[in-house]
Amino acid sequence: MSAPIFVGIDVGSSATKCIVLDAQNTLLGDHVAPSGFDYARSAETTLARALFDAESTSDDIAYCVATGYGRQSVPEADRRVTEITCHARGAREWYPTVRNIIDVGGQDTKIIHLSEQGKMADYRMNAKCAAGTGTFLESIALKLGVTLSELDELAMASTNDTMMNSYCTVFTGTEVIERVKEGQPREDIAMGLFRSIAMRVMEMMSARDGTVAATGGVAAHCRALVRGLEEVLETEVLLPPMPQHAGAYGAALIASESARSAADWRDHVAQG
Amino acid sequence: MTTTTKRVQIKAQQQLKTLMRDYFLDLDAAAKDPGRRVAWCTSVGPCEILSAFGFEVYFPENHGALLGARKQSHQLIPRAVGMGYCAESCSYMNSDIGAAVAGVSPLTAAYGIDGPPKPDLLVYSTNQCREVQDWWSFFGRRHDAVVQGIRPPTHLGEVTPQHVAFVRGLLVEMIEQIESKFRLRLSYDRLEEVVALSSRASTLWREVLATAQANPTPITFFDGVIHMAPVILMRGSMMAIDYYEALLQEMRNRVTQGVAAVADERYRIYWEGMPIWPKLRELSEACINLNAAVVASTYCNSWAFEQYQRGDPLDWMAKTSIEIFINRDEVTKQAFLEAMFDRFKVDGAIFHNARTCPNNTNSRFGMAQRLREQRNIPILVIDGDLADVRFFSTAQTLTNLEAFVEQLEEHKR
Numbered sequence: 001m002s003a004p005i006f007v008g009i010d011v012g013s014s015a016t017k018c019i020v021l022d023a024q025n026t027l028l029g030d031h032v033a034p035s036g037f038d039y040a041r042s043a044e045t046t047l048a049r050a051l052f053d054a055e056s057t058s059d060d061i062a063y064c065v066a067t068g069y070g071r072q073s074v075p076e077a078d079r080r081v082t083e084i085t086c087h088a089r090g091a092r093e094w095y096p097t098v099r100n101i102i103d104v105g106g107q108d109t110k111i112i113h114l115s116e117q118g119k120m121a122d123y124r125m126n127a128k129c130a131a132g133t134g135t136f137l138e139s140i141a142l143k144l145g146v147t148l149s150e151l152d153e154l155a156m157a158s159t160n161d162t163m164m165n166s167y168c169t170v171f172t173g174t175e176v177i178e179r180v181k182e183g184q185p186r187e188d189i190a191m192g193l194f195r196s197i198a199m200r201v202m203e204m205m206s207a208r209d210g211t212v213a214a215t216g217g218v219a220a221h222c223r224a225l226v227r228g229l230e231e232v233l234e235t236e237v238l239l240p241p242m243p244q245h246a247g248a249y250g251a252a253l254i255a256s257e258s259a260r261s262a263a264d265w266r267d268h269v270a271q272g
Numbered sequence: 273m274t275t276t277t278k279r280v281q282i283k284a285q286q287q288l289k290t291l292m293r294d295y296f297l298d299l300d301a302a303a304k305d306p307g308r309r310v311a312w313c314t315s316v317g318p319c320e321i322l323s324a325f326g327f328e329v330y331f332p333e334n335h336g337a338l339l340g341a342r343k344q345s346h347q348l349i350p351r352a353v354g355m356g357y358c359a360e361s362c363s364y365m366n367s368d369i370g371a372a373v374a375g376v377s378p379l380t381a382a383y384g385i386d387g388p389p390k391p392d393l394l395v396y397s398t399n400q401c402r403e404v405q406d407w408w409s410f411f412g413r414r415h416d417a418v419v420q421g422i423r424p425p426t427h428l429g430e431v432t433p434q435h436v437a438f439v440r441g442l443l444v445e446m447i448e449q450i451e452s453k454f455r456l457r458l459s460y461d462r463l464e465e466v467v468a469l470s471s472r473a474s475t476l477w478r479e480v481l482a483t484a485q486a487n488p489t490p491i492t493f494f495d496g497v498i499h500m501a502p503v504i505l506m507r508g509s510m511m512a513i514d515y516y517e518a519l520l521q522e523m524r525n526r527v528t529q530g531v532a533a534v535a536d537e538r539y540r541i542y543w544e545g546m547p548i549w550p551k552l553r554e555l556s557e558a559c560i561n562l563n564a565a566v567v568a569s570t571y572c573n574s575w576a577f578e579q580y581q582r583g584d585p586l587d588w589m590a591k592t593s594i595e596i597f598i599n600r601d602e603v604t605k606q607a608f609l610e611a612m613f614d615r616f617k618v619d620g621a622i623f624h625n626a627r628t629c630p631n632n633t634n635s636r637f638g639m640a641q642r643l644r645e646q647r648n649i650p651i652l653v654i655d656g657d658l659a660d661v662r663f664f665s666t667a668q669t670l671t672n673l674e675a676f677v678e679q680l681e682e683h684k685r
Contacts, residue, residue, distance in 0.1 A: 081678070083671070127655045
């Protein structure tokens with residue numbers, strides 16, 4: 001057995017992410033793959049690839065924390081912590097003074113507000129609706145016949161301040177068709193979609209003071225999301241080095257702290 | 273979250289089952305007996321008057337809750353929607369109308385009866401919501417029965433003698449209508465007896481809820497919503513009093529012996545809003561597994577009325593019917609919640625944003641945010657519904673609940 005490693009696995013509704021750290025919290029390996037229908041299998045293969053990347057084996061795992069909607073499907077996990085706490089922990093490691101974390105994921109959007117002391121002061125999740133989530137974008141991109149990255153490229157080329165009138169995925173789809181028919185540039189329509197998400201985010205923010213960072217898969221793949229957020233929130237939005245892995249990173253940090261502490265998992269939340 | 277739920281059974285549960293069975297079988301018998309009359313009444317409606325007149329009283333909201341708890345609502349609501357009732361109107365109402373049209377009832381499987389008893393009279397009060405007038409009207413038309421409603425003043429701050437006198441007048445008018453239509457005469461001596469019994473049951477229920485001030489609590493909100501049935505369905509009878517005397521004794525014994533409703537209770541939570549009936553068990557187990565006890569709620573306290581002190585029973589009925597939480601203004605509601613937070617020493621509160629019940633949802637005008645800031649305690653708002661499971665996401669809510677407990681833990685430090 002070589003040096004102990006600390007693993008965070010984030011089994012999200014769209015993608016499973018894994019981070020492997022050493023005892024000094026240095027990144028040794030990572031991997032991301034679609035979650036598919038079988039969360040346990042996805043977690044297993046993502047972990048195996050991240051361990052391979054880290055040149056480690058499962059015998060080296062000193063502690064593993066699972067997070068995300070599929071967190072119960074990770075048999076290797078020593079602890080399970082919600083993605084809300086994990087995203088907050090990951091973002092805080094990158095930006096110690098961050099106060100607001102915007103995580104736009106496939107199935108939901110979460111807004112986490114931290115106190116000056118770095119404690120979770122408040123958090124919000126979207127209601128049972130796809131508005132303002134990655135699924136919203138994927139659905140409209142499909143209607144437009146482009147990929148998500150092509151939609152992002154189109155949006156970044158927009159020079160107008162187009163806004164969509166609806167948050168609803170279905171109604172926005174109809175609105176997009178109408179606008180295409182009217183001859184509006186696809187670039188502007190695409191940027192309007194990202195502003196729509198940003199408007200939804202603004203509704204969910206209970207406070208807007210302090211540093212703002214964006215995490216999650218949509219922020220990782222779509223520069224236009226950050227552009228839309230900055231325009232709507234009228235503030236700089238920080239994009240960490242591995243936005244999609246923020247939850248897994250936070251989970252790995254909590255795993256590292258857990259291994260060092262004899263206390264139960266609740267102690268980890270307050271650390272960092 | 274682990275899945276080793278440890279729940280301590282309340283012994284009075286068996287007595288409750290018998291009580292409920294007897295209640296529904298007697299209602300069924302009354303509906304089939306030409307010599308007896310059945311009245312339907314809203315849950316905080318003037319049921320004491322109906323009992324004093326000699327009606328057997330049935331409460332349709334209880335049937336709505338049963339349809340939700342038995343996970344039947346979402347299959348029945350579309351029938352009501354097809355008849356023109358909005359899908360986002362009260363899911364109790366839509367479930368109940370849908371069930372009647374479909375000819376199904378959870379009472380059949382539970383007690384072997386066809387369903388709710390056929391009414392001779394339907395009485396409502398809009399002190400909880402205006403939806404009941406359309407709900408009652410539907411069944412009035414369906415059964416060709418008399419519908420009587422009172423519409424008291426709503427959203428009250430201070431409840432003044434003028435308010436009470438006005439509502440008393442509405443009750444007198446209703447009594448006169450019933451006397452005229454059914455050729456009956458109300459005995460005020462009998463009404464006074466029924467009100468005294470009703471008040472006694474309510475007081476005992478309040479004392480049962482008060483035992484949750486103990487740490488650890490002997491009873492949670494999830495127990496309360498089951499054990500409150502007699503104070504709604506049978507208040508004004510000795511059955512309810514006998515039951516709550518037994519339940520109160522059991523809870524007091526639990527406190528003395530340190531028996532906890534939630535093993536290793538670490539977090540004390542307040543529940544504001546309606547129960548999520550189809551998900552009650554899952555939420556209860558999730559809380560137990562998180563060592564979180566929901567120790568108090570607005571909902572269970574809705575039937576903890578001020579004690580009746582002899583005098584005019586109609587005055588007591590008028591006053592208690594309009595001073596309930598749901599009928600008050602935002603300032604009064606917030607003051608009540610803050611007092612409850614202090615009294616039950618809660619670490620945080622959950623507000624249920626019930627999609628089809630705006631009147632019993634208090635997170636829509638900034639109250640959760642104000643309490644969070646003014647009281648400096650974590651407050652979670654969860655989206656759901658009282659009966660329609662289509663407005664609820666289990667995975668999302670459980671993640672919310674777990675994150676809330678993580679936040680409570682941070683807050684304790």
